[in-house]
Amino acid sequence: MPAGYAMTDKLRAAITSDVDTLASIYKGEGCRRAGGYTYLEFRVGLENFSEFLRPYGARATLFMVGNDFKIEKNHASIRDVAADGHEIANHTTSHAQGFRHLSPEEKKQEIMDMDELCRAVAGVKPIGFRSPGWNISDDAIPVLQEAGYHYDSSVFPTSLSPALKLMHWYTSRSRGSMERSTLGQSEYVFAPIVPYRTRSDSFLRRGNDGILEFPVTVTPLLRIPFFATFLLSSGFGVFKQSYLALKNAGRPVQFQFHLSDFVDYGHPELLDQVPEDGKGYYVPKALRMPLAERLAIFRRVMDTLAEDYCFSTLSEWVGEVRV
Numbered sequence: 001m002p003a004g005y006a007m008t009d010k011l012r013a014a015i016t017s018d019v020d021t022l023a024s025i026y027k028g029e030g031c032r033r034a035g036g037y038t039y040l041e042f043r044v045g046l047e048n049f050s051e052f053l054r055p056y057g058a059r060a061t062l063f064m065v066g067n068d069f070k071i072e073k074n075h076a077s078i079r080d081v082a083a084d085g086h087e088i089a090n091h092t093t094s095h096a097q098g099f100r101h102l103s104p105e106e107k108k109q110e111i112m113d114m115d116e117l118c119r120a121v122a123g124v125k126p127i128g129f130r131s132p133g134w135n136i137s138d139d140a141i142p143v144l145q146e147a148g149y150h151y152d153s154s155v156f157p158t159s160l161s162p163a164l165k166l167m168h169w170y171t172s173r174s175r176g177s178m179e180r181s182t183l184g185q186s187e188y189v190f191a192p193i194v195p196y197r198t199r200s201d202s203f204l205r206r207g208n209d210g211i212l213e214f215p216v217t218v219t220p221l222l223r224i225p226f227f228a229t230f231l232l233s234s235g236f237g238v239f240k241q242s243y244l245a246l247k248n249a250g251r252p253v254q255f256q257f258h259l260s261d262f263v264d265y266g267h268p269e270l271l272d273q274v275p276e277d278g279k280g281y282y283v284p285k286a287l288r289m290p291l292a293e294r295l296a297i298f299r300r301v302m303d304t305l306a307e308d309y310c311f312s313t314l315s316e317w318v319g320e321v322r323v
């Protein structure tokens with residue numbers, strides 16, 4: 001335990017989730033169901049996530065997609081998660097995977113349309129943003145500032161970024177080039193790995209006139225990703241090693257889930273909405289692993305985190321970041 005670290009001084013952990021439906025990610029590709037998507041996963045995934053967090057007293061930041069607010073049967077679920085105290089943040093209107101390559105005007109449209117839908121349906125204005133696929137670029141900073149956003153959480157400064165970019169390019173080979181792009185500008189590999197204020201023209205540099213950035217957590221030095229969907233592939237051992245490296249360095253963490261982590265895609269209603277493997281779409285492991293198995297792993301994660309960390313949403317964290 002590092003000097004000056006008392007048992008009562010818990011570090012901060014934010015639990016976040018990208019609420020990506022099959023409709024958002026695959027946009028119809030691989031959906032064989034007559035009549036299209038049913039959004040069962042939206043309701044079930046949010047209910048399961050909220051129930052999962054309850055014993056820990058943890059409220060999460062949910063990055064949500066505007067198009068899901070246009071579906072009337074989703075409204076009750078959206079209001080329920082807001083009533084449970086979870087923060088709703090902006091994940092664009094159409095889950096624009098190629099967000100980084102959009103013009104500033106198009107970026108603004110993607111942000112503001114979701115913003116309006118969220119205010120109309122949930123009665124709250126989002127103050128945080130995450131680009132789909134963590135795929136952001138420097139020209140988004142003034143757009144977010146003008147739109148009244150207090151923070152961004154799209155920078156993913158992992159050393160595995162070049163490999164992950166290649167893997168995404170290959171596994172999404174049936175898609176257009178915008179959809180095959182991921183993880184933002186290449187130099188973000190070297191961005192700060194703790195919350196920081198950016199320069200107004202660069203996510204790579206600290207400054208005093210940019211936006212507050214909560215980068216996706218990576219380990220000190222090696223910059224190994226530290227989030228749920230990665231954990232399902234790497235196993236609990238890698239998680240524990242990363243966890244100890246973060247805890248011993250006194251680092252706060254942002255632990256990121258996806259909607260799919262909490263949905264049983266073996267459900268008869270969902271089976272014919274899930275794309276098949278090997279057809280040129282990226283299909284995460286969570287879609288194939290039994291839900292009970294995933295929940296058991298995630299409970300070990302939360303039990304471990306709860307020992308040393310206290311949980312808050314990113315909006316609660318905003319006022320307390322020292323930059």
Ligand SMILES: [Zn+2]
Binds near residue numbers: 019133
């Ligand atoms: Zn997403």
